[in-house]
Amino acid sequence: MLNAIEHTHHLTGKPAPAQGYLGLSFRQLLLAAFLLIAALLSGTSIHALFTLDRMAKNSRETARQAVQLTESAQRLAERTVAMERSARQYLVLDDPAFHDRFVEARDQARQALGELSDSLPMAPRDIFGQWGVYVDEAAAVLDSESRKDKSEQLKVFQDFARLPPLNERMAQESRREVDRRNNALSDALEQQRQMLTLQVVGAILLAVLLAFCFGLWLSRPLARLEHAISRLGDNRFDQHIDVRGPADIRRLGQQLDWLRQRLADLEAEKSRFLRHVSHELKTPLSALCEGAALLDDGVAGQLSDNQREIARILRQNTVSLQNQIEDLLRYNEVSFDAQRIHPVPVDLRALLHKVIDDQRLQWLARELKVEIEGAARTVVVDPEKMAIVLGNLLSNAVRFSPAGGFIRFLLSDVPGMVRVECIDQGPGVAPTDASRIFEPFYQGLNQPPGARRGNGIGLSVVREYVQAHSGKVYLVPREGGSHFRIELPDEK
Structure with a gap:
């Protein structure tokens, strides 16, 4: 087969089709299209999964920090109460053990205060400083020999009295910081959701666009193959078949051209x-x-x-x-x-008048009336072959029409085409003959009485020439008489 193809290109003198489509076969290109679309959708899905995982981690971290802030604020308040209690007991009982408890509670409170200071960048810095000053003043009194003095003790109690409001302010700042972080997390989640939505919608639209483009790109060679096979079925062997596309489609086109x-x-x-x-x-x-x-x-x-x-x-x-x-x-x-037509712009009504005048003796001898309805219409056809088509329809109508009958030609426009219809008052076409009326050498049952039987090629010639003009001809069902309709492309 390949030798025959090479021989064909040698005979036609035309080069082999250009090596397009990267030399891949139709199945390989189809697989590549599916893989590309799958990769696009998979990439979008993976990116969405990573984004969701990152946002989940951020959410867990924000929750952990919120818990840590709350715990630090609570621990600061608890250690403050423990400091005050230990200080009061030490002042009353003068037991060093209570002083040690005070120092331990103070260190733990300072640690909690440091955690709050690091975790609350938006909080006023003075509250942390004031808290340290008050605690240092109270500790200095407790460490001095004048701690037995009532005025000094009162000063310690005043310092401890100032600490709860500061603790409450820091607790409020902690709640504000938690709310701020939650709002920031919510905003980030909403922004990521919108971004993911746009990415998913964009990926789907791009996948649909790619599928449509690939489908259109890969279907063109198949359409050319279908058109080439249709030309072969219509016995049109004068046009070279050159199908460009994937490697296997090109080989099939070469085989069709050889055929x-x-x-x-x-x-x-x-x-x-x-x-x-x-x-x-x-x-x-x-x-x-x-x-x-x-x-x-x-x-x-x-x-x-x-x-x-x-x-x-x-x-x-x-x-x-x-x-x-x-x-x-x-x-x-x-x-x-019929394979060799030479289309030119033709006035269809004028051509019909000429055909009718050429057969004037025949239809006048049978006392028939022939009329044309419809305005002048210019179509691009081969005038000689179209005259044969119209002449065969007229002679067929004259042959089957009764004496004194009426024959009408109708010219009309429909979207994209021009219609020519021939209607007579003869016996019409038998239902059993309708499907075979355009076959060569076929003669229907309803033959005119006393007339010599025809050769059965008139309507087959009509079909051959109309199809050569990319048109259609068919029999329209009708009671009493025949009704033939021709549809020609309207090439404006």
Whole structure:
């Protein structure tokens, strides 16, 4: 197969398609697209998990600091009460053990005070200084010999009386600091939530956009393949098939182009075969026709009635066989010629008038009326082939219309196309014939009485030429008469 492909490119003289898509196959590109989208979504998810983990750690740390602040404030208050109690007992009992308890409680209180000072950067610094001054003054009195003096003792009690308000202020500052940290944590959480929301929404939108772009990017070669196969199905072998895309799609396009050339060669061989067969058959058929005519004319001698009937039957059948061969050749030429159209802007109404005038003798002989409804309309078609299409529709309508009947051609516009409709008052198409009416050499059941049966290629020629113009022709169901509709692209 690969040798045949290389041979094809050698015959056409065209280079192989450009190596696009990084030389990857369709499946590899599809896998890469899925991996890219999965990596995008996975990266966003992992980032969200890390962010949530970090925020959880911050929340735990904030809670721990809040507990630590509360504990320090409570411990400071407790140690202050213990200092005051130990000091009072020492002043009354003068027992050194109480002094040692005072010193121990003071050290523990100072430690709690230091923790609060470090943890409350927003608190006024003077409250910590005042607390230390009052405690130092009380300790100095307790260490002096004048501690028995009532005035000195009163001074100690005053110093201790000033400590609870300071402890309460520090407790308030601790609560404010906890609230500030909680608010900061809440703001950070809200900010991270909004950021994560934007990231997730952005990742989803980007994933959808990537999926759409990849789908569009990868579907284009498939659309070209579908279009190429459709052209092959319509027997259009004159256009080179060049499908660009992944490596395996390009190879498939090359194989289709090789198939196109093979089909074109086979079509040409079929045409040559039909021409040769026609040439070989025409000579003996002409001899048979001539011999049957001579026998029927009595040139070889007088014939009896039975012999004359046999000669007449022989003559009719040879003429019929000759007509059928000529019809076959004519349809083959039409099929081949439909691949070569030369579209130009044409006034469709003027073309219809010309076709009707060309067949004026036929429809006047049957006392028919032919009219055109609709305004002038310019379409881009091959005027010669479109005249054959309209002429075949008119001759078909004339053949089946009753004497004195009416034939109408309707011109109209629909979005993106132009319609041409032919309506007659004949017997119409039998329901069993509707699906096969455009097949070559097919003749329906409703034949006009007394008329010679047609060759069955008129409507098939209509379909061939309309399809060559990228249009459509079909039979519209109708009671009483036939209704054919042609739709042509409106190329403005």
